[in-house]
Amino acid sequence: MNLHFSEDFAGWPPEQTVFPIAGLDLKVLMGDHPFDVAEREAIRENWERETAANPALFDGRMVFQKRLALTESGLAAEGHVIPFSTFMWWRRQPDRQGGIHLFAYPVLETSDGALVAIRMGNHTANPGQVYFAAGSLEPEDISGDRCDVDGNMRREVFEETGLDLADAEAGDRYYASHVRRTVTVLRLFRFDLTADQMIAKIHAHMLVADDKEIDGAVAILSADPKAHPYNIAMLPVIDWYFGEKPRS
Numbered sequence: 264m265n266l267h268f269s270e271d272f273a274g275w276p277p278e279q280t281v282f283p284i285a286g287l288d289l290k291v292l293m294g295d296h297p298f299d300v301a302e303r304e305a306i307r308e309n310w311e312r313e314t315a316a317n318p319a320l321f322d323g324r325m326v327f328q329k330r331l332a333l334t335e336s337g338l339a340a341e342g343h344v345i346p347f348s349t350f351m352w353w354r355r356q357p358d359r360q361g362g363i364h365l366f367a368y369p370v371l372e373t374s375d376g377a378l379v380a381i382r383m384g385n386h387t388a389n390p391g392q393v394y395f396a397a398g399s400l401e402p403e404d405i406s407g408d409r410c411d412v413d414g415n416m417r418r419e420v421f422e423e424t425g426l427d428l429a430d431a432e433a434g435d436r437y438y439a440s441h442v443r444r445t446v447t448v449l450r451l452f453r454f455d456l457t458a459d460q461m462i463a464k465i466h467a468h469m470l471v472a473d474d475k476e477i478d479g480a481v482a483i484l485s486a487d488p489k490a491h492p493y494n495i496a497m498l499p500v501i502d503w504y505f506g507e508k509p510r511s
Contacts, residue, residue: 268330268341270363275333278442281503286337287437287448289326289365289400289410296327296343298361302352309355310348319386322348326400326410328363331446338439338448340365342410344402351388365446368395368500369416369428372451377458378483378504380497381423381465387476393491395500396423396477412437412448423477425468426461428452440499447496458482 276282299306314320327350328342340363353362371379381396383389397419404415417428434451441447454461465480481491486505488498 268332268339270330272441272444275441279440279499281438281440281449281499284333284337284437284439284448285335287410287412288337288339289328289412290339290341291326291405291408291410292329292341292343294343296329296345296349296362298327298353299343299345299349301361302349306346306349306352309352313348313351317386317388320347320351320388322346324402325350326365326402326405327353328365328446331363331365337437338446344405347399350399359444363444363446364399365448366397366399367412367416367448367450368397368496369420370395370434370449370451370500370504371420371426371431371461372453373458373461373482374453374455375457376484378501379458379461379465380481380483380491381477382479382481382491384476384478389494391478391492392494393481394494394497396420396426398423413450416450422472422474424465424480425472426454426464430454438503440496440503442495442499445496447500449500 324344325347326342327345328340331338331340353359373379380393382393383391400410400415404411420426420428431452431454438449439446462480462482469477483501486502
């Protein structure tokens with residue numbers, strides 16, 4: 264099948280809405296991302312400013328998309344592995360041209376009707392923000408030349424919360440949302456635990472975790488956008504979840 268890749272989201276559902284997708288095919292290309300090449304000096308200068316303000320930042324590697332396509336078969340994308348410093352410069356651009364950030368949100372459901380998210384620590388790139396345990400696609404999430412999104416979700420949730428997605432009932436499909444050239448892939452995971460039980464497990468994990476990225480866990484009980492200091496990508500998700508009550 265010939266895919267009509269796009270960089271401008273033409274023909275996509277509107278921003279900040281959640282819609283089902285049939286599947287995922289995220290290809291990782293060899294070589295450098297064009298944005299990384301074109302902006303290399305600006306990236307270096309910005310990284311010096313970023314690390315002066317927050318010395319805890321680490322210039323790791325992540326997958327950054329170049330173009331994508333949305334079809335009846337699902338979401339397809341082509342991207343490259345880039346330094347985190349490149350992403351930090353890209354996200355400061357007013358129009359965010361030159362690339363697309365795609366990451367996955369495992370939507371953690373509780374047995375008593377809540378969602379559980381984490382609050383990021385002050386030393387991270389998103390200090391104080393509340394969102395589902397998640398992270399950018401990284402080289403260790405690549406199998407062959409494709410990104411393993413489910414593997415990424417399992418790894419991120421376990422590292423940050425100590426919870427194992429294998430213990431949850433996974434939803435049978437993916438959903439997606441997009442805003443400001445950032446694409447969020449969603450999948451529901453229902454645990455047989457109350458919100459209080461899940462939060463207690465996460466707080467216990469925080470005491471022994473090697474990576475101290477998070478500052479706590481919270482229960483989300485409604486679509487109120489002011490209940491927590493949400494990351495912008497969370498807003499359409501909670502509005503969709505508490506408005507439509509999708510079933511796993």
